[in-house]
Amino acid sequence: MNAEFKFDLDPATTKDNRLGTKEFFTEEDNGLDKE
16 A cells, blocks of 8 residues: 555554655654644
């Protein structure tokens, strides 16, 4: 999906950020609670 949509934020990933987005939040960051 990233190849098609070019995501720039992953709000729920792991520290290795497999999607490769510029910005990301891990479970510890609780990205789903951020603006």
